Amino acid sequence: MPPSSYRTERFRIVDGTRTGSPTGPSGSQSVESGKREVNDYNAKQNGAANLLIGAGVHVMWDQPLFTPYRMGDLGLPNRIVMAPLTRMRAQSHDHVPTTLQADYYAQRASAGLIIPEATAISPEGFGWADTPGLWTEEQVRGWRRVTDAVHAAGGRMIAQLWHTGAISHPELREGAQPVSASSVDPGQLSFTRTGRKPTVTPRSLTKQEIQVTVADFARAARNAMEAGFDGVQILANYLYLISQFLNATTNLRKDEYGGSLENRSRFLFEVVESVLGEVDAQRVGVKISPMHEGGAFQANDETLPVTEYAIRKLSTYNLSHLLLMGNTTDFSGTPLEKLAGDGMFQHFRPLFNGTLIANVKMDRDRGNRLIAKGLADLVAFGRPYIANPDLVQRFAENAPLAEVDWETVYASGPCGYSDYPTYQSSQDSPRS
Numbered sequence: 325m326p327p328s329s330y331r332t333e334r335f336r337i338v339d340g341t342r343t344g345s346p347t348g349p350s351g352s353q354s355v356e357s358g359k360r361e362v363n364d365y366n367a368k369q370n371g372a373a374n375l376l377i378g379a380g381v382h383v384m385w386d387q388p389l390f391t392p393y394r395m396g397d398l399g400l401p402n403r404i405v406m407a408p409l410t411r412m413r414a415q416s417h418d419h420v421p422t423t424l425q426a427d428y429y430a431q432r433a434s435a436g437l438i439i440p441e442a443t444a445i446s447p448e449g450f451g452w453a454d455t456p457g458l459w460t461e462e463q464v465r466g467w468r469r470v471t472d473a474v475h476a477a478g479g480r481m482i483a484q485l486w487h488t489g490a491i492s493h494p495e496l497r498e499g500a501q502p503v504s505a506s507s508v509d510p511g512q513l514s515f516t517r518t519g520r521k522p523t524v525t526p527r528s529l530t531k532q533e534i535q536v537t538v539a540d541f542a543r544a545a546r547n548a549m550e551a552g553f554d555g556v557q558i559l560a561n562y563l564y565l566i567s568q569f570l571n572a573t574t575n576l577r578k579d580e581y582g583g584s585l586e587n588r589s590r591f592l593f594e595v596v597e598s599v600l601g602e603v604d605a606q607r608v609g610v611k612i613s614p615m616h617e618g619g620a621f622q623a624n625d626e627t628l629p630v631t632e633y634a635i636r637k638l639s640t641y642n643l644s645h646l647l648l649m650g651n652t653t654d655f656s657g658t659p660l661e662k663l664a665g666d667g668m669f670q671h672f673r674p675l676f677n678g679t680l681i682a683n684v685k686m687d688r689d690r691g692n693r694l695i696a697k698g699l700a701d702l703v704a705f706g707r708p709y710i711a712n713p714d715l716v717q718r719f720a721e722n723a724p725l726a727e728v729d730w731e732t733v734y735a736s737g738p739c740g741y742s743d744y745p746t747y748q749s750s751q752d753s754p755r756s
Contacts, residue, residue, distance in 0.1 A: 388695035389688065389719065393436065393702060395679050396606030396644035398480060398554055400436035400702070403695060404716055407683050407706035408439045408484045412454035412734045413741060414466075416517065419450065419457035421466035426473040428742040431713035433479030436702065439647075440470070442486035442559055445544035448503060448537070449565070451488025451496055453517045454736070458483065458544040464551045471552030482555040483548035484611070485541055485599070489565030490526035490574070502526040503533065504568045505575040505582065505591075511619020512563055515734075534581065534591060537565075542598035545608075555607030555644055558595060560634075562649075563621055566592050570634065572626040585626070585633045592634060596641060609645035609679075610638055613668065614660055616653050623658045632675060639676045646676045647704060650684035669699040688719045714746040723747045 393400045413425050429438055444450040444457040457463045467483070474481045490504035493514035504510075504526035513520045529537065545556045560566040568574040569591040575582050581590050592612075599608055614631040616623035638646060648668060655664040663671055669682050682691075682700035691703035708715055710733065711726040718725060726747075732740020 387688075387719075388692045389703065393679075395437065395702065396555065396609075397604075398437075398607070398644070400480065402436040402716060403702045404436050404691070404719065405681055405683075405702050405704040406432050406435040406438040406709045406715075407704035408441050409706055409710065410441045410452060410455060410734075411741060412452075412515075413736065414454055414456040416454050418460070418462055419444065419455065420460075420462050421456045421470050423469060424738060424742060425456075426470045427738075428713075429470055429481065430473040430477045430479070431742060432709060432715070433474050433477035434714065434716040435479065435709075438474060438479055438481040439484055439557060439704065440481060442484045443467075443544070443548075445485050445487055446537070446540040447497075449487030449489075449492075449540065451492025451502065451564075452515045453496065458485070458547045458551070459540070464547050467548070467551035467553070471554075475552070480554045482557055482607070482609070483544075483551070483553040484557045484559050485544050485548070486559045487537065487541070487565040489568045490523060491563050493521055494524065495521070503529050504565065505529065505571075506568075506577055508574045508576065508620055510563060510568070510574060510621060512617070512621070528577070531579065531581075534594075538591075538594045538598045541595045542602050545599040546602040549603055549607075555609065556599060556603055557609045557611055557645075557647065558599060560592055560595075560610050560612040562615060563617060566595065567615070567621070570630050571621060572624060572630070573620045573622075585630045588630060589634050589637070593637065596638070600641070605642045606644055608641075608643055609647060609681075610643060611647040611649070612638070613649040613672075614663065615649075616651070616655055616658050616660055623655070623660045625659055628659055628663075632672075635672055635675045639678060643678055645679040645681055645702070646672075647681040647683055648672055650682065652684055666694070666699060669694060673699050688722075711744045712747075713742075713744055718747050721747070 389404055390402050393403050414421055429440060432438060441455060444455060446459050450457060471481055490502050490510045491512055491514060492502040493516050494500060495516040495518065502524065506528050507525055509525040510523050512523045514523050548556050569581060570588050572588065575588050580587055582588060596610065612631065612634060614623065614627045615621060635646065650668045651664050655661045673680060679701045681702040681704050682694050683704035686703050686705050694700040694703060705715060707728060708725055711728045712718055726744060729740045
C-alpha cells in the first residue's frame with residue numbers, strides 16, 4: 325500500500341479534461357507567512373536513537389539527513405533524494421518504461437524521495453534516445469507499473485517533465501528540425517540512436533506553437549498523476565527548452581517572449597501556471613539554476629539576473645520545492661564565480677521561501693552540513709545512486725560506496741543497472 329500521505333488523483337488520460345479532484349492532507353508550509361518551523365532542522369529533534377528513516381532501514385546516531393521532512397503535503401521519512409539520472413532503458417520504439425525500470429527504482433525506494441529520469445512531454449519534446457515519455461496511454465501504463473513498484477516498497481516518486489528543444493536531433497524526430505526559442509545552434513551534443521552527434525540549428529517556435537507546448541506540459545502533468553506519481557517537477561534548467569528561452573544567447577526573439585528578463589521568463593511561468601491547473605501546487609516543483617556550459621550556454625551577464633528573477637517569482641507560487649544544482653563546471657572567471665561550491669545555495673536560499681533541494685557533487689558529510697547550516701532542506705544524490713541502490717543504508721552505517729561501472733551507464737539491460745548488490749554489514753554476514 326502507498327504511504328498514508330500518498331494522494332491518489334484521477335484524470336482522463338492524454339487529451340481529456342480533468343475528471344477528478346485531489347484528496348489528501350493539506351500542505352504544511354506557508355509562503356505568505358514565511359513560516360517553516362515544521363521542517364527547519366533542529367539538532368534537538370534528532371535525539372531518538374534507532375530512528376526509522378526508510379523502508380526497513382534504521383539509523384543509530386544523529387544526522388540531519390535522517391530526520392523526517394514534509395515537502396508540500398508529502399511526508400518523507402528522510403531527507404535523502406535520488407536525483408534524476410538518464411539511463412536509456414525505456415523501449416526505443418514507443419518510449420514506454422519497462423519492468424526493468426520498475427525493478428531499478430523499487431530497489432532504491434528507501435530514499436526519502438525518488439526523482440526518476442527526465443521524461444519527455446510530447447513527440448516534439450523528445451530528444452534523447454531510449455528515454456521515456458508521458459504523452460500516450462501506453463506510456464502512462466508503463467509508468468504506473470513503476471510507481472506501483474516503488475509505492476509497494478514504501479517509497480515516494482515524482483515525475484520530471486522534459487522538453488529538450490534544440491538539444492534534440494533530426495534523427496530522433498523522423499528528419500524534422502528541432503525547435504527552440506530562436507534559430508540558434510546551442511553547440512552541444514545530441515544523444516541519438518546511433519551515438520552522440522553535434523546539435524543542429526533549430527527552428528524558432530511560433531507563438532501558436534508555444535501555446536501548444538505549454539498545453540503539452542499540462543497534459544504530461546495530468547498523465548503523471550494518472551500514472552501514480554506523487555507529484556511533478558518541471559525541468560527548467562541545464563540545456564533544455566525552458567533554459568533556451570531564459571538564455572539571452574539562445575533567445576533572440578523580438579516578441580513578448582524575448583528581450584527583457586520578464587519576457588524571457590514568460591514561457592517558464594506559462595508552463596508553471598498550466599501545470600498548476602492540473603496538479604496542486606503542493607505537489608509541483610521546479611528544477612532551475614544558473615549554468616556555465618559550452619557553446620551558447622556559457623554564462624553571460626544576463627545568466628544570474630534572469631535566474632534570480634525567476635526564483636524570486638517562483639517563490640510566490642507556494643510550490644512543493646525548488647531543486648537547485650550546484651556548479652557542474654569551473655565558474656572561475658565567469659559572472660557566476662561567487663556561486664561555486666556552497667555559494668550557489670548561500671546565494672539562492674534567501675530568495676526562495678520554500679523547500680530547497682541541493683544537488684551536484686554531494687556526499688554524506690556535505691549533505692549533513694548543508695542541512696545543519698540551513699542552506700538546504702533536502703539533498704539529492706545522483707551518481708552515488710547508480711551503484712548503490714541501498715544508499716540510505718550505506719550512509720546510515722557509514723559503509724563504503726560501490727564503484728560505478730561507467731561502460732554500462734548508457735547500455736541496455738540489467739547489467740550495470742539493476743544488478744548492483746546491496747551492502748552486507750559484518751553483523752549480517754554468516755559466521756564462519
